[in-house]
Amino acid sequence: xxxxxxxxxxxxxxxxxxxxxxxxxxxxxxxxxxxxxxxxxxxxxxxxxxxxxxxxxxxxxxxxxxxxxxxxxxxxxxxxxxxxxxxxxxxxxxxxxxxxxxxxxxxxxxxxxxxxxxxxxxxxxxxxxxxxxxxxxxxxxxxxxxxxxxxxxxxxxxxxxxxxxxxxxxxxxxxxxxxxxxxxxxxxxxxxxxxxxxxxxxxxxxxxxxxxxxxxxxxxxxxxxxxxxxxxxxxxxxxxxxxxxxxxxxxxxxxxxxxxxxxxxxxxxxxxxxxxxxxxxxxxxxxxxxxxxxxxxxxxxxxxxxxxxxxxxxxxxxxxxxxxxxxxxxxxxxxxxxxxxxxxxxxxxxxxxxxxxxxx
Numbered sequence: 001x002x003x004x005x006x007x008x009x010x011x012x013x014x015x016x017x018x019x020x021x022x023x024x025x026x027x028x029x030x031x032x033x034x035x036x037x038x039x040x041x042x043x044x045x046x047x048x049x050x051x052x053x054x055x056x057x058x059x060x061x062x063x064x065x066x067x068x069x070x071x072x073x074x075x076x077x078x079x080x081x082x083x084x085x086x087x088x089x090x091x092x093x094x095x096x097x098x099x100x101x102x103x104x105x106x107x108x109x110x111x112x113x114x115x116x117x118x119x120x121x122x123x124x125x126x127x128x129x130x131x132x133x134x135x136x137x138x139x140x141x142x143x144x145x146x147x148x149x150x151x152x153x154x155x156x157x158x159x160x161x162x163x164x165x166x167x168x169x170x171x172x173x174x175x176x177x178x179x180x181x182x183x184x185x186x187x188x189x190x191x192x193x194x195x196x197x198x199x200x201x202x203x204x205x206x207x208x209x210x211x212x213x214x215x216x217x218x219x220x221x222x223x224x225x226x227x228x229x230x231x232x233x234x235x236x237x238x239x240x241x242x243x244x245x246x247x248x249x250x251x252x253x254x255x256x257x258x259x260x261x262x263x264x265x266x267x268x269x270x271x272x273x274x275x276x277x278x279x280x281x282x283x284x285x286x287x288x289x290x291x292x293x294x295x296x297x298x299x300x301x302x303x304x305x306x307x308x309x310x311x312x313x314x315x316x317x318x319x320x321x322x323x324x325x326x327x328x329x330x331x332x333x334x335x336x337x338x339x340x341x342x343x344x345x346x347x348x349x350x351x352x353x354x355x356x357x358x359x360x
Contacts, residue, residue: 031123180210
C-alpha cells in the first residue's frame with residue numbers, strides 16, 4: 001500500500017537557554033482490537049517519523065490477523081518494537097481495560113533506555129505530521145512551564161471552547177482547564193520520575209489528582225495527533241459500532257507541507273475540524289471523538305447556536321475527502337458516522353433516563 005512522502009522525524013535541538021541539547025523521543029502506540037484503526041495509527045507514525053523508534057503495545061487484541069501484521073512489521077523494521085500482551089483486564093476499568101498498565105510498561109521501557117520524551121497515542125489516532133522543530137518547540141514549552149509534565153499534542157475540536165475546557169496558560173499558550181495529566185501527548189520523563197507520577201485506575205482520577213497538585217497540561221500550539229472522528233469503541237471487552245472501511249491509504253487525508261506550515265504559523269490553536277478530513281468517507285461535523293452515550297453533543301450544539309446562530313444547531317456533513325462523483329452517493333460514503341439512530345434517538349434517551357434516575 002502506498003504512503004505519502006515522509007519527513008525525517010529525528011528529535012530537534014532545544015536552544016531556549018544555554019547549549020542546545022538533543023531530546024530523544026520514543027513514539028508509543030497502544031491499542032486493543034479495532035484493527036483498521038490500529039494499523040492506520042502505526043503506519044502513520046512510520047510514514048511521518050521513519051527515523052524515530054516506535055514501541056507498539058497490543059493490549060491482547062482478539063484479532064489474529066492484526067497481531068500477525070504487527071509481528072511482521074517488527075521483523076522488517078529495526079525501528080519498531082512490538083509487545084503482544086495476553087490479557088486485557090476489563091474488571092479494573094470497563095472503558096479501557098488494562099490500558100494504563102500497558103502505559104506503565106511503555107514508560108518503563110523508555111526510562112530504562114534513556115529517552116527524554118514519550119510521545120503516546122492510542123490506536124484510534126493518526127499522526128498527521130512530525131519534525132525536529134516540533135520537538136524543539138516542545139522542549140521550550142517544558143522549559144517555560146515547570147508544572148507541566150504532559151503536553152497535549154492532539155488536534156482538539158472547537159467544542160472544547162463551548163465546553164469550557166480550555167484556559168490561557170501565559171505566553172500565548174492554552175492549557176486544559178480540568179486536567180493535570182491526560183492519556184495522550186508528550187511526556188517529560190525526568191519530571192515523571194522525579195515526581196513519582198502514575199496513571200490511576202481511570203482518566204478523571206489522575207486528571208483531577210495531578211491538577212489538584214498544581215500540574216498543568218499545556219496544549220501544543222502545533223498539534224500533530226488527530227483522533228478518528230465518531231469511532232467504533234471497545235467497552236467492557238466488546239466492540240460497539242463499526243470501523244470505517246478503508247478505501248484510501250489512510251483514514252484521514254495526510255497534511256501537505258503547506259498545511260503543516262499553516263499549523264505552525266497559526267495564531268492560536270488549529271482545530272480538529274480544520275485539518276481532520278476523512279479520506280474516502282464522510283461524517284458529521286463538528287466532530288466527536290469518543291462513544292456517544294450522553295446528550296453532551298446536543299448540549300454543545302445548543303451552545304454553538306446561542307453563540308453563532310441557529311444554523312449551528314444541526315451538525316453538517318464533512319465531504320472534503322470525497323471525490324466529487326462519490327458525493328452523489330452520500331449514504332454509501334457516509335457509512336453511519338455517527339449512527340443517526342444513536343445520535344438522534346439513543347443519546348437523548350439515555351440522557352433522559354439518567355436524569356430521571358437522579359430525581360428518584
